[in-house]
Amino acid sequence: PTCAFSLVAGRKLRGKEDAKTSMSQDLDLRRCPTEVAYLNGEIVRLGRAHAIQTPVNEKLLNLVQEVEEQRLGRSRKVMTASELLVAA
Numbered sequence: 001p002t003c004a005f006s007l008v009a010g011r012k013l014r015g016k017e018d019a020k021t022s023m024s025q026d027l028d029l030r031r032c033p034t035e036v037a038y039l040n041g042e043i044v045r046l047g048r049a050h051a052i053q054t055p056v057n058e059k060l061l062n063l064v065q066e067v068e069e070q071r072l073g074r075s076r077k078v079m080t081a082s083e084l085l086v087a088a
Contacts, residue, residue, distance in 0.1 A: 022035070023035060023036060023064065027064070027067055027068075027071065030071045032068040032071045032072050033068050034064060034068060036060070036061055036064040036065060036068075037061070037065070040057045040060050040061045040064075041061055043057040044057050044058050044061055
């Protein structure tokens, strides 16, 4: 979500209100799959391998994969951008 990205990126984005992550750009342009399984999925896999909880990465992985499924027409659940922000 744009608001979370802006908070994380902090000062580096001052004056760049329209900045988006590559994953967000991919979802906007309906390019699927994104790199979420490679990036956040690996963190989740490593966490499980070492008995470390990774709830934020798990949630992000699940949310983005759900949107990917929607984009590919394989999801019954349709989430608006507002619903995605609330779910996060």
